[in-house]
Amino acid sequence: MNALDYVVLVGALLGIAGYGMWRTRGRRDLNTYLKGASGTRWLSIGLSVMATQASAITFLSTPGQGYESGLGFVQNYFGAPLALIVVAVVFLPIYRRLKVYTAYEYLGHRFDPKTRLLGAGLFLLQRGLGAGITIYAPAIVLSTVMGWRLDATIVCSGLVVVLYTVTGGSEAVTITQKYQIAVIFAGMVAAFFVLVAKLPAGLSFTGALTLAGGFHKLGAVDFSLDLDRRYTLWSGLLGGMFLSLSYFGTDQSQVQRYLSGGSLRESRLGLMFNAVFKIPMQFLILLLGVLIFVFYQFERPPVFFNQAAWSRQAGRGDGGRLRSLDAEFQSAHAEERRQLEAWLDARRAGNGAAEAAARDAASAAQFRCEAARSETRAVLHAAGPRATTNDADYVFITFILDNLPHGLIGLLVTAFFAAALSSKAGELNALGSTTTVDIYRHVVRREAADAHYVAASKWFTAFWGLVAIGFALFAHLAENLIQAVNILGSIFYGVVLGLFLVAFFLRRVGGTAVFWAALAAQALVFALYAGLSISYLWYNVIGCAACVAFSLVLQAAIGAGGCGGPAPAEP
Amino acid sequence: MKSPEDDESTGLPGLRTWRRVYLAVVLVFILWVGLLAALTRMFS
Numbered sequence: 001m002n003a004l005d006y007v008v009l010v011g012a013l014l015g016i017a018g019y020g021m022w023r024t025r026g027r028r029d030l031n032t033y034l035k036g037a038s039g040t041r042w043l044s045i046g047l048s049v050m051a052t053q054a055s056a057i058t059f060l061s062t063p064g065q066g067y068e069s070g071l072g073f074v075q076n077y078f079g080a081p082l083a084l085i086v087v088a089v090v091f092l093p094i095y096r097r098l099k100v101y102t103a104y105e106y107l108g109h110r111f112d113p114k115t116r117l118l119g120a121g122l123f124l125l126q127r128g129l130g131a132g133i134t135i136y137a138p139a140i141v142l143s144t145v146m147g148w149r150l151d152a153t154i155v156c157s158g159l160v161v162v163l164y165t166v167t168g169g170s171e172a173v174t175i176t177q178k179y180q181i182a183v184i185f186a187g188m189v190a191a192f193f194v195l196v197a198k199l200p201a202g203l204s205f206t207g208a209l210t211l212a213g214g215f216h217k218l219g220a221v222d223f224s225l226d227l228d229r230r231y232t233l234w235s236g237l238l239g240g241m242f243l244s245l246s247y248f249g250t251d252q253s254q255v256q257r258y259l260s261g262g263s264l265r266e267s268r269l270g271l272m273f274n275a276v277f278k279i280p281m282q283f284l285i286l287l288l289g290v291l292i293f294v295f296y297q298f299e300r301p302p303v304f305f306n307q308a309a310w311s312r313q314a315g316r317g318d319g320g321r322l323r324s325l326d327a328e329f330q331s332a333h334a335e336e337r338r339q340l341e342a343w344l345d346a347r348r349a350g351n352g353a354a355e356a357a358a359r360d361a362a363s364a365a366q367f368r369c370e371a372a373r374s375e376t377r378a379v380l381h382a383a384g385p386r387a388t389t390n391d392a393d394y395v396f397i398t399f400i401l402d403n404l405p406h407g408l409i410g411l412l413v414t415a416f417f418a419a420a421l422s423s424k425a426g427e428l429n430a431l432g433s434t435t436t437v438d439i440y441r442h443v444v445r446r447e448a449a450d451a452h453y454v455a456a457s458k459w460f461t462a463f464w465g466l467v468a469i470g471f472a473l474f475a476h477l478a479e480n481l482i483q484a485v486n487i488l489g490s491i492f493y494g495v496v497l498g499l500f501l502v503a504f505f506l507r508r509v510g511g512t513a514v515f516w517a518a519l520a521a522q523a524l525v526f527a528l529y530a531g532l533s534i535s536y537l538w539y540n541v542i543g544c545a546a547c548v549a550f551s552l553v554l555q556a557a558i559g560a561g562g563c564g565g566p567a568p569a570e571p
Numbered sequence: 572m573k574s575p576e577d578d579e580s581t582g583l584p585g586l587r588t589w590r591r592v593y594l595a596v597v598l599v600f601i602l603w604v605g606l607l608a609a610l611t612r613m614f615s
Contacts, residue, residue, distance in 0.1 A: 213614025220607035
C-alpha cells in the first residue's frame with residue numbers, strides 16, 4: 001500500500017465514523033438511542049441488516065471459498081429467504097406491537113421475568129464470548145499480509161467502532177452501515193471489473209466460465225440426497241432455514257436493526273430486501289473467487305497464499321522440502337498454462353479433438369498443482385501445531401495487493417475494515433442494549449429518567465467494546481478459537497430458538513415449564529457435546545427440539561392451573 | 572389478534588397486499604435457484 005491507499009483507507013473510515021457521530025450528536029432519548037430514528041426507511045434497514053450479517057471475514061474468505069471449492073457454498077443461503085418471510089410474518093409484528101427494545105423483553109411479556117433473564121443471559125454469554133472474533137479474524141489476515149502490528153490493528157479498528165457506537169447508539173450504527181456497505185459494494189464491483197479486464201486476451205467471460213466449469217468450479221446447485229455432502233440444495237434449504245430463523249428472529253444484533261424501522265412496513269420491506277438480494281450477493285462474491293481461480297491459471301500464483309507463513313518456514317534450515325514443493329508447483333503450473341493456451345487456440349480454431357486433448361492435459365497438470373499445494377499444507381502443519389494451514393482467507397487479498405492499482409487497493413482494504421466495523425457495531429449495540437434493558441433496567445434500577453438509561457447504555461456498550469478488544473488481543477493464545485466460538489454459538493442458539501418457538505406457537509405452555517425445559521435442554525446439549533462427536537451444527541436442531549418437547553411434557557405435568565400457566569392474551 | 576399495522580399498505584405498485592409481496596419473494600427465490608441450476612448444468 002502506498003500513501004494514496006492510506007489516504008483512502010483512513011479518510012473513508014474516519015469520515016464515515018465522524019459523520020455518524022456528527023449526525024447523532026446530543027441524543028438523549030432512550031427510544032432513539034436504542035432503536036434509532038423513528039423515520040428510518042426500508043432501504044436503510046435492509047442495508048443495516050445486510051451489513052450486520054456480512055462481516056469482514058465474509059468478504060475476505062468467501063472469494064477464497066469460491067477459489068478452492070467453487071460455487072457450492074451459495075446453497076448455504078437457500079434457507080434465508082424463507083426464514084426472513086417467517087420473521088416478517090410472525091416475529092416482527094409481535095415485537096412491534098409490544099414496543100419492545102429487545103427480543104428477550106418479549107419473553108418477559110409472554111412468560112415471566114426469569115425466562116426473559118434466561119434468554120438475555122444466553123445471548124450475552126454467546127455474543128459476549130464471540131465479541132472479539134469479528135475484530136480479530138480480519139485483523140490477523142490483514143496484519144499478516146500488510147506487515148502491520150496485530151495489536152495495533154485490533155486496538156485502532158476496535159476503538160473507532162466503540163467510539164461511534166457509544167456516541168450515537170443505534171441511529172449511528174444504521175447511518176454508518178449504509179455508507180460502509182456502499183464502500184464494500186464499490187470495492188467488490190471494482191475488483192470484479194479489474195479481474196475480468198485482466199483475463200488473458202482471447203478469453204471471454206463465457207470462455208472463463210467454460211474453463212472454470214471444466215475444473216468443476218461452477219456446481220452451484222447439488223440435488224443429491226447424500227448426507228455426507230457438505231453443501232446440497234436440501235441441507236441448504238433445511239439447515240439454512242433453521243439457522244437463519246435463529247439468527248434473524250432471536251439474535252438481538254439483527255432484531256435491533258429491523259426494529260429501527262419507522263413502521264411495520266419499513267421493517268418488513270427491509271427484511272424482504274435481504275430475502276431477495278442475499279443469494280445473488282453471495283453468488284457474486286463466490287463468482288469473484290472462481291474468476292480469481294481462472295486468472296491464476298494464466299498468472300503464476302504462490303504455492304501457499306499465506307506467503308508470510310510460508311516464507312517464515314521455508315527460510316529455516318529444514319525448509320528444503322517446502323522449497324522443492326514450490327519448484328514442483330511452479331513446474332506443474334507452467335505446464336498447465338501451456339495446455340490452457342493450447343486449449344484456447346484449439347477452441348478458436350474449432351478443433352474439437354485438440355481442444356479435448358489440451359483440456360485433459362491441463363486437468364492432469366492442475367492435479368499436480370493441487371498435490372503440491374496439499375503437501376505444502378501438510379509440511380507446514382507438521383512444522384508446528386500452530387501453523388495455519390488454511391490459506392483460502394489469503395487468496396483475495398493476495399490478488400488485490402498484486403494486481404489492483406493503487407487507490408483501488410486502498411478502497412478494497414477500506415471495504416474489509418468497513419465490513420468489520422459495521423458487523424461489530426451491530427453486535428456492540430445489541431450487547432449494550434440487552435445489558436441495559438434486560439438486566440440493568442429490569443433488575444438493578446427500574447425507575448429512572450431516559451438520560452440515565454442512555455448513559456448506562458453508553459457505559460455498557462463501551463464495556464462490551466473493551467471486552468471485545470481485550471479478547472481479540474489474546475485470541476492468538478487459544479487454538480482453533482474461531483471454531484470454538486462457532487461451536488459455542490451452536491450450543492446456545494438451538495435452545496434460544498426453542499424458547500421463542502414455544503412462545504409463538506405453543507400458547508398453552510407457561511413460563512415455569514419453558515424455563516426449566518430450556519435449562520434441561522441446555523444441560524442435554526452440554527452432555528451430548530461432551531459425549532458425542534457429531535457436527536456441531538446439529539446441536540442447533542437438538543437444543544431447539546429438546547426445549548420444545550420438554551416444555552410440552554413439563555406443562556402437562558405442572559397443569560394449566562399450576563405456577564406459570566398459559567400465556568396472557570396478546571395486547 | 573391483528574393490529575391495524577398488519578393491514579398497512581405495502582406501498583408497492585402491483586403488490587398491494589403482504590401476501591403478494593411474500594409470494595413475489597418466493598418466486599424470486601425460485602428464479603435464483605433455477606438460474607443457478609441452469610448455470611450448473613450449462614458448465615458442468
